[in-house]
Amino acid sequence: MKTLTFADWDTVFAYLGHLARQERLLVILDEFPYLCEAAPELPSIIQRFWDLEEQHSRLFLVRCGSQPGFMEREVLGERSPLYGRRTGQLRLQPLDYREAGQFFAGYGWRDRLLAYGMLGGMPAYLQRFEPKRSLRENLLQEMLSAQGYLYEEPRFLLRMELRDVRVYASILGAIASGCTRLNEIAQRVGVAAHAVSKYLSVLQELGLIARAVPFLARAPQRSKQGRYHMLDPFLRCWYRFVYPHATLIEARQGELVYERFIRPQLDPYMGGIFEEVARAYMERYAAAELGVPPVVRTGREWAGDFDLDLMAEHADGSWTIGECKWTRRPVGVEVLRELRSRWERLGRRQRLPERVRYFIFSSGGFTPGLLRQRDGAIRLLGLAELFGEVSTTAEG
Numbered sequence: 125m126k127t128l129t130f131a132d133w134d135t136v137f138a139y140l141g142h143l144a145r146q147e148r149l150l151v152i153l154d155e156f157p158y159l160c161e162a163a164p165e166l167p168s169i170i171q172r173f174w175d176l177e178e179q180h181s182r183l184f185l186v187r188c189g190s191q192p193g194f195m196e197r198e199v200l201g202e203r204s205p206l207y208g209r210r211t212g213q214l215r216l217q218p219l220d221y222r223e224a225g226q227f228f229a230g231y232g233w234r235d236r237l238l239a240y241g242m243l244g245g246m247p248a249y250l251q252r253f254e255p256k257r258s259l260r261e262n263l264l265q266e267m268l269s270a271q272g273y274l275y276e277e278p279r280f281l282l283r284m285e286l287r288d289v290r291v292y293a294s295i296l297g298a299i300a301s302g303c304t305r306l307n308e309i310a311q312r313v314g315v316a317a318h319a320v321s322k323y324l325s326v327l328q329e330l331g332l333i334a335r336a337v338p339f340l341a342r343a344p345q346r347s348k349q350g351r352y353h354m355l356d357p358f359l360r361c362w363y364r365f366v367y368p369h370a371t372l373i374e375a376r377q378g379e380l381v382y383e384r385f386i387r388p389q390l391d392p393y394m395g396g397i398f399e400e401v402a403r404a405y406m407e408r409y410a411a412a413e414l415g416v417p418p419v420v421r422t423g424r425e426w427a428g429d430f431d432l433d434l435m436a437e438h439a440d441g442s443w444t445i446g447e448c449k450w451t452r453r454p455v456g457v458e459v460l461r462e463l464r465s466r467w468e469r470l471g472r473r474q475r476l477p478e479r480v481r482y483f484i485f486s487s488g489g490f491t492p493g494l495l496r497q498r499d500g501a502i503r504l505l506g507l508a509e510l511f512g513e514v515s516t517t518a519e520g
Contacts, residue, residue: 133163133165133166133169134169137169137170137173138173140183141173141177141180141181141183144177144181144182144183145180145181145182146182147182148182148184149182149183149184150184150186151183151184151185151186152186152187152188153185153186153187153188154188155188155189155190156187156188156189156194156195156199157189157190157191157194157195157198160194160198167198167199167204167205167206168205170185170205170206171205171206171209174206174209175209187199190284191284191285192215192285192330192331193285193329193330194285200213217245218244218245218246218356219245219246219247219250220245220404220408221236221237221240221245221401221404221510222409222510222511222512223245224236224239224240224243224244224245224250225237225239225240225511227239227247227250227251227253227255228253228255229255230255230256231255231259233507233508233510233511233513234487234507235259236511237394237397237398237401237487237507237510238259238390238394239253239259239262240357240397240401241357241361241393241394241397242259242263242267242357242358242361243357243358243361244356244357244358244359245357246356246358249274249277249358252266252273252274253266260382260387263382263386264378264379264382267361267362267366268366268373268378268379268381268382269373269376269378270373270374270376274358274362275366275373277358277362278293278296278358278359278362278363278367279293281359285330286326291313291315291323292323292326292327293363293367294312294313295309295313295320295323295324295327296327296332296333296354296359296363296367297363297367297368298312298313299333299352299353299354299363300354300359300360300363300364300367301363301364301368304351304352304353305350305351305352306320306321306324306350306352309324309352324352331355332354332355332356332359333352333353333354333355334352334353334355335350335351335352336350336351336352336353336423336424337349337350337351338423338424338425338426338427339422339423339424339425339432339435340425340435340470340474349426353396357397361393364389364393365381365385365386365389365393366381368385369381369385391450391451391452394450395448395450397450398448398449398450398485398487399424399433399434399448401485401510402433402434402446402448402483402485402505402510403422403423403434403436405485405505405510406419406422406434406436406444406446406483407419407422407436409512413509413512414503416438416444416481417438417439417440417442418438418439419436419437419438419439419444420436420437420438420439421436421437422434422435422436422437423435425470427470427473429469430466430469432445432446432447432463432466432470433446433447433448434446434447434448434483434485441477441479442477442479442480442481443476443477443479443480443481444480444481444482444483445463445466445467445480445481445482445483446463446482446483446484446485447459447462447463447483447484447485448485448486449484449485449486449487449488450487451486451487451488452487452488453488454486454488454489454490454491454494455484455486455488455489455490455491455494456490456491456493456494457491457493457494457497459484459494460482460484460494460497460502463482463484464482467480467482480501481500481501481502481503482501482502482503483503483504483505484502484503484504484505485505485506485510486504486505486506487506487507489506490504490506
């Protein structure tokens, strides 16, 4: 077979256009930002080709890129030569906790969620953990070693999208450590609040963080109760456990970091991950597996004296409230009593729907007393149920 060589991109598209006149032709330009870095004229060449050949060509052109900011500016943005010429767009999302768990078929349910809490849903990261090794061994090799693949990854991600990496890294580190309010973050990084607000907006646009408000907030955009959190579990884990201890890791003290700073904090860290997993379950799986009406939205509610880990509004107007317990022990009826008490206290402050379900998620199972309380309005879900491995009774 002869090797084809092309002098430039104009020649490439002339050749592709010729082939596509005869038959449907799929062409994928992977890592489009890097191609444009080597050939800045490429978007204009594609624009010219498309304007001249679109009506005659059966070419199906796909452009892919791992830099969301570049793709939005240079491909979808109004100033791009390609603006208005797309047939469609798709922003690929990370795998959810259940899909990610399939990478670790040899792990138990608890370790699958722990792996998800460390790696998130990016397949490239999930593949770095070898299922035949323990989570501890995988962490030491891939994240707690200066030579590990995942040790430098967050820095690479920021450098691809941002200029002032140091400030952004400090902000992400502050959020990962528990600073969730604007003023808390500003104080931690030593930058004025109005300046931090601009950095936070950029991180939100990149999909790295999000601002959450109480579920019952009447004006979410203007609410002063907003809290920032990191969307990607991998980045959250890295900035919580790796970023603060880089000096020790580079001194080959990864085992010390794990034993002293990670292992004792894994259960508190996983509490927040478990809440997000529960909300993801409600949004994606609950209707099909439990027979409850489809979920319109989910979130958290917090007030001065208590909070609710899970609130969900259903399509029929009913609501679900839930408690999430990342624990090694079975939870008992006192959790249900407290959940009901919080709903009643909330009802004294504002009008709430009459129809409500109580969901309790537990990684450690349930006591016999609590199991006897189950009915159509009281649901108990353990790890096996979250992974769809235990059949549940639909609502009557």
